[in-house]
Amino acid sequence: PGEVGASAIQNVGAYGVEAKDVIHAVECFDTQTRKTVRFSNEECRFGYRDSMFKKDDVRGRYYVLRVSFRLRPGGIPMSLDYGSLKSLKERLGKYPTIQEVAREVTKIRKSKLPEPSETGSAGSFFKNPVVPVHFYKKIKNVGFGDVPAYPAGEGMVKLSAAWLIDKAGMKGVRFGGAMVYDRQPLVIVNAGGASGRDVMELSDEIIRRVRTKFYITLKPEVNFIDTGIKITVLGTGGSKGTPELGCECHVCTSDDIRDKRLRSSVLVETAGLRLLIDPSPDFRQQALNLRLADIDAVLVTHSHYDHVGGFDDLRPFCGNEDMPIYLRSDVNADLHRRLDYCFREHPYPGVPTFKMNIIDNNPFYINGLKIVPVEVMHGKLPIYGYRIGKFAYITDASHSCEEEKEKLEGLDVLIINSLRDCPHFAHFSFDQAMDMIRDLSPNRAYLTHLCHEAGCHAELESRVPAGVSPAYDGQIILSTR
Numbered sequence: 001p002g003e004v005g006a007s008a009i010q011n012v013g014a015y016g017v018e019a020k021d022v023i024h025a026v027e028c029f030d031t032q033t034r035k036t037v038r039f040s041n042e043e044c045r046f047g048y049r050d051s052m053f054k055k056d057d058v059r060g061r062y063y064v065l066r067v068s069f070r071l072r073p074g075g076i077p078m079s080l081d082y083g084s085l086k087s088l089k090e091r092l093g094k095y096p097t098i099q100e101v102a103r104e105v106t107k108i109r110k111s112k113l114p115e116p117s118e119t120g121s122a123g124s125f126f127k128n129p130v131v132p133v134h135f136y137k138k139i140k141n142v143g144f145g146d147v148p149a150y151p152a153g154e155g156m157v158k159l160s161a162a163w164l165i166d167k168a169g170m171k172g173v174r175f176g177g178a179m180v181y182d183r184q185p186l187v188i189v190n191a192g193g194a195s196g197r198d199v200m201e202l203s204d205e206i207i208r209r210v211r212t213k214f215y216i217t218l219k220p221e222v223n224f225i226d227t228g229i230k231i232t233v234l235g236t237g238g239s240k241g242t243p244e245l246g247c248e249c250h251v252c253t254s255d256d257i258r259d260k261r262l263r264s265s266v267l268v269e270t271a272g273l274r275l276l277i278d279p280s281p282d283f284r285q286q287a288l289n290l291r292l293a294d295i296d297a298v299l300v301t302h303s304h305y306d307h308v309g310g311f312d313d314l315r316p317f318c319g320n321e322d323m324p325i326y327l328r329s330d331v332n333a334d335l336h337r338r339l340d341y342c343f344r345e346h347p348y349p350g351v352p353t354f355k356m357n358i359i360d361n362n363p364f365y366i367n368g369l370k371i372v373p374v375e376v377m378h379g380k381l382p383i384y385g386y387r388i389g390k391f392a393y394i395t396d397a398s399h400s401c402e403e404e405k406e407k408l409e410g411l412d413v414l415i416i417n418s419l420r421d422c423p424h425f426a427h428f429s430f431d432q433a434m435d436m437i438r439d440l441s442p443n444r445a446y447l448t449h450l451c452h453e454a455g456c457h458a459e460l461e462s463r464v465p466a467g468v469s470p471a472y473d474g475q476i477i478l479s480t481r
């Protein structure tokens with residue numbers, strides 16, 4: 001970051017110009033073939049703050065060694081319609097040179113942005129949202145006055161993230177050491193001793209407040225670098241949840257908060273992504289409990305209602321961008337039937353909008369993060385568990401073949417279903433879950449999809465071997481990646 005390579009990867013831009021306008025070629029070291037390769041401008045497939053280097057399967061593969069730029073003799077035509085650049089020609093009494101424009105831009109930036117040698121910053125933190133015109137009209141209609149917008153291709157407009165953050169009242173707001181820069185609210189600065197956590201919490205607060213006011217979801221432009229995975233257990237219950245309706249057994253009437261089990265689901269946070277595995281019918285309550293600010297994508301294990309009943313409640317997080325969903329083709333077909341109103345040609349305004357990504361039993365990437373589907377049998381139904389780094393989530397399994405088990409070697413954390421003691425045709429019993437854990441020998445294992453017959457949390461805790469624990473709703477588990 002901060003070096004010339006970033007200009008090509010990020011297609012950096014400002015003041016009406018993007019690096020792609022002048023980049024001729026990019027020379028890289030390919031970490032896979034260990035050879036030097038050269039990409040032409042076209043091959044880089046530049047987009048708004050985007051290039052092929054950021055694409056899912058390529059991210060992290062190339063080191064940029066050099067970038068060649070092609071400037072035009074005389075420096076014309078240059079883009080001079082931005083802010084004080086407009087008057088530059090008049091002030092100089094002639095058409096400015098590239099150098100004069102550069103000097104002027106540097107001056108503007110110095111007045112707006114923190115001086116890196118004095119104040120540390122995370123730079124321009126959010127992307128300017130690009131939204132469909134009809135969506136933009138809706139914001140205007142709800143009476144927030146004129147939200148500034150710029151044409152951004154066929155039927156789309158670009159909004160100013162800085163303007164939205166400012167109007168949401170976030171200028172100068174501070175979380176721990178992290179602060180929204182008061183002269184340019186798109187920038188998060190270190191006002192003293194800011195931790196990564198402070199920056200992320202502030203970022204979430206910005207996302208929440210901008211959504212509250214404008215119903216627009218800001219997406220960070222920065223890269224998050226972390227080596228760990230944070231898993232928030234959203235629910236640990238079986239298909240009926242615990243307490244079960246109408247049941248007054250000692251588990252269903254237990255006072256222990258850990259015995260209140262919503263339907264099974266987890267939130268996985270890593271590499272700046274928030275991934276939801278299964279929007280359960282309790283998703284709304286689970287998201288409220290967490291004050292969840294956003295979700296970047298959803299992974300689906302299978303289409304049984306207790307794992308997908310919360311799809312409609314994803315609406316607020318679909319906002320201005322379709323929510324990416326990763327799922328098997330049979331699950332996709334089921335959801336098209338069940339949520340037919342979301343997939344009509346002319347849907348009712350306000351329905352959630354999804355981007356369905358059909359996956360098979362091969363690894364795939366989300367923003368460069370590798371996700372490995374693990375096929376398990378749920379009775380007679382093949383379904384997916386998911387492995388991300390050294391973490392895996394397996395629910396509703398009753399059997400796994402050896403080949404798939406190999407994908408689960410060397411885990412730090414495994415979350416696995418353990419319905420109850422008594423065998424069930426479509427779910428691991430407690431003993432079967434223990435056998436799997438012994439086979440796979442992760443550093444730590446947690447039990448989920450527990451029905452009331454699994455017993456109380458405290459009872460389960462007293463009988464599991466070392467390294468195994470029953471999971472509970474709201475639990476946070478950290479895994480290595």
Ligand SMILES: [Zn+2]
Pocket residue numbers: 238239264304306307396449
């Ligand atoms: Zn289930």
Ligand SMILES: [Zn+2]
Pocket residue numbers: 302304378396
């Ligand atoms: Zn199921």
